[in-house]
Amino acid sequence: MIRFENFCFGYKPGALLYRNLQLSLESGKIYGLLGKNGAGKSTLLKNLTGLLYPSSGQVSVNGFNPSGRKPSFLQTIYFIPEEVHVPALTINSYVALWAPFYPGFSREMLDNYLDKLDVKTDHKLNKLSFGQQKKFIIAFALACNTNVLIMDEPTNGLDIPSKKRFRKLISSSMHEDRLIFISTHQTRDLENLIDQVIIVDNGELLLNAPVDIIGQKLSFKIVEESYAAQAVLYEEENMYGRAVVTANIAGGESRINLEQLFNAATENPEMVKAIFKN
Numbered sequence: 481m482i483r484f485e486n487f488c489f490g491y492k493p494g495a496l497l498y499r500n501l502q503l504s505l506e507s508g509k510i511y512g513l514l515g516k517n518g519a520g521k522s523t524l525l526k527n528l529t530g531l532l533y534p535s536s537g538q539v540s541v542n543g544f545n546p547s548g549r550k551p552s553f554l555q556t557i558y559f560i561p562e563e564v565h566v567p568a569l570t571i572n573s574y575v576a577l578w579a580p581f582y583p584g585f586s587r588e589m590l591d592n593y594l595d596k597l598d599v600k601t602d603h604k605l606n607k608l609s610f611g612q613q614k615k616f617i618i619a620f621a622l623a624c625n626t627n628v629l630i631m632d633e634p635t636n637g638l639d640i641p642s643k644k645r646f647r648k649l650i651s652s653s654m655h656e657d658r659l660i661f662i663s664t665h666q667t668r669d670l671e672n673l674i675d676q677v678i679i680v681d682n683g684e685l686l687l688n689a690p691v692d693i694i695g696q697k698l699s700f701k702i703v704e705e706s707y708a709a710q711a712v713l714y715e716e717e718n719m720y721g722r723a724v725v726t727a728n729i730a731g732g733e734s735r736i737n738l739e740q741l742f743n744a745a746t747e748n749p750e751m752v753k754a755i756f757k758n
């Protein structure tokens with residue numbers, strides 16, 4: 481449903497951020513996109529929505545070339561940028577203006593999501609707090625029922641109960657024809673939500689793997705101080721002791737820690753790539 485083929489992109493001629501990226505994302509899955517600041521996450525998402533165009537190569541979403549920005553394409557995709565801007569309109573006026581662009585929009589679903597996310601509905605949108613505005617846009621995006629939903633840092637500005645409700649809403653709104661792509665630094669907000677992890681660094685794909693495969697290939701464990709049995713991809717001292725990430729040679733499925741996975745992939749990219757090569 482989303483394909484990048486030999487995708488190259490640069491903001492300036494001669495300085496490519498992405499070089500020959502190959503990436504395929506399928507419906508029925510929630511993907512988590514991780515990367516350091518400036519790694520190119522937002523750039524990738526904007527290329528999916530036709531807000532930026534590839535320097536060379538192809539991007540295809542739902543069979544469309546996003547750069548055409550055709551209405552028939554735009555009605556199949558919803559993009560929530562990191563910074564949301566809402567007009568001085570009531571919810572009813574906003575719906576009257578924007579919902580007609582999305583044939584699958586459901587007012588009943590919107591009201592249900594607004595209720596679940598605890599968004600005040602009796603104010604003009606620009607009078608809501610930043611977190612409330614963000615929650616309104618999340619509720620609206622879900623109610624549009626597009627089969628591709630792309631979110632850049634959706635949990636920024638959400639309070640702790642809202643983050644939990646956000647996770648619940650996203651998983652309950654998932655179905656086999658929908659693809660959700662979430663970019664974030666808030667790895668805890670993605671835990672138990674995503675099906676597949678994508679890590680980008682220096683315009684390159686470091687990892688693209690389903691969480692169950694990651695748990696089979698890598699081991700996340702607490703070890704003795706003297707542990708030296710295996711090469712360690714990442715380690716940290718935390719409240720439980722010496723936490724390490726290693727190749728999983730014991731078999732079984734390890735419970736993954738996204739933050740430690742990200743650190744392992746960015747600190748030891750070659751070793752992680754070698755483990756996931758096959």
Ligand SMILES: Nc1ncnc2c1ncn2[C@@H]1O[C@H](COP(=O)(O)OP(=O)(O)OP(=O)(O)O)[C@@H](O)[C@H]1O
Pocket residue numbers: 491497515516517518519520521522523524
């Ligand atoms: N409009 C622009 N013009 C020129 N360079 C840009 C532009 N937007 C982003 N960049 C550069 O492209 C690189 C990738 O930026 P991008 O915003 O995609 O990163 P990101 O991974 O989303 O970062 P963050 O986690 O900080 O949001 C950065 O080096 C950034 O400075």
